[in-house]
Amino acid sequence: MTHDPHDLAGAYALDALGEAERKRFERHLDECPACTEEVRGLRETTSRLGLAAARRRTSRGRRRGRS
Numbered sequence: 001m002t003h004d005p006h007d008l009a010g011a012y013a014l015d016a017l018g019e020a021e022r023k024r025f026e027r028h029l030d031e032c033p034a035c036t037e038e039v040r041g042l043r044e045t046t047s048r049l050g051l052a053a054a055r056r057r058t059s060r061g062r063r064r065g066r067s
């Protein structure tokens with residue numbers, strides 16, 4: 001076993017996989033709850049990071065604009 005599909009979870013969460021790889025990994029997701037969990041967690045993390053970056057960019061002009 002040299003190619004472990006579990007390793008693709010990170011790339012998949014970042015949409016960094018090619019189409020063939022993505023399809024193969026999605027098939028793997030169907031039967032692997034661990035990877036499903038991991039992708040969900042990674043997606044949450046990356047979207048939170050994206051949100052934080054966007055917020056930092058927009059909050060430059062008006063600090064503490066939100067309550």
Ligand SMILES: [Zn+2]
Nearest residue numbers: 005006032035
């Ligand atoms: Zn897996």
